[in-house]
Amino acid sequence: MLGSMNGLLRDKDFIKCGNIFSQVIGYLHPKDYVIAIPRYVKVDYATIWRDHSYYDRALKEYSSSELRRTLSKYYSKYLRYDTNMDSILPLIAHKEIDKIFLTSKGFDYLTRENSLAKRAYEILDLLSNNANIPKYEFGLTGTLLVGIYNVIYSDIDIVVYGKNNVEKIKDFLKERKEFLIKDSEIIKGLDKKSYSIISKRKWNKCIYKNRHFSINPVLKFDEVKISYDEVKIKNLGIIETKVEIIEKLDPYFYPLRYKIKPYETKYEIKELVIFENYYLDAFEEGDKVQIKAILQKYREKDDEYFRLAYGVREIEDQYLRILA
Secondary structure, X not given: OOOOOOOOOOOOOEEEEOOEEEEEOOOOOOOOEEEEEEXXXXXXXXXXXXXXXXXXXXXXXXXXXXXXXXXXXXXXXXXXXXXXXXXXXXXXXXXXXXXXXOHHHHHHHOOOOOHHHHHHHHHHHHHHHHHOOOHHHEEEEOHHHHOXXXXXXXXXXXXXXXXXXXXXXXXXXXXXXXXXXXXOOOOOOEOHHHHHHHHHHOOOEEEEOOEEEEEEEEOOHHHOOOOHHHEEEEEEEEEEEEEEEEEEEEOOOOOEEXXXXXXXXXXXXXXXXXXXXXXXXXXXXXXXXXXXXXXXXXEEOOEEEEEEEEOOOOOOOOEXXXXX
């Protein structure tokens, strides 16, 4: 019924399968499948999220262990080993999807006239006018996108498309510090010193007229330069090492990518890739980081190199510490 969705769904879009709203993860998906994780599940008790039914968070916290639990509980039938990614992934066949929610249509879906919708449009005007970005370069994700938001409690999750636009938004928000708030998330694997450093750098968690909102970068379609079939990953095992951040290759878009210089290892590791959105633009050139991650051999088209992957479900006790 939905037809082919290859090239249509991208990071932070949502799908609905049965009683579960799930978020699309990343930009590389096998033919006729999409990688997605459960975010909101229909329940038989009262919650703050509802449409005609009540929904609760599927993920109670943002950690690899919680993601493993959630996938096992709600998505066990979708878990399949993917040979290209060398990992067990939640792969949902297009034919099993009941409905899709595109972030690019988020403001079109926001038809209910209430204080939350009004505030969302005010934030859209604020960002568009001050960063000089057309309104069609913005979208929505989260509960506003799928229509189960709570007028009093829900945050406004703004999507911004394209690297240039994201950097314009970043510049504006860092100039207008009155909009910035300290992130209160509890992040496993992060010590107090590293949390303090990163929280001072964050610019994508904000507040406007007592309403929290977030900035969620998403690539434009023409910025996605590779396809699923052009990538091959081989996991080589868990490694603990120290690295230095050399260059911010792609600090805004999933997965986050940094060029690194490794220490204390025999491998010439070229890159750190992070699969947790909390670390969006969290590191600066010159940062020295102690890390426990998975060592991967990564091939993209004709380029092959070693990289570290952090924020993956395969490691129970992963950690990341900024040393200097």
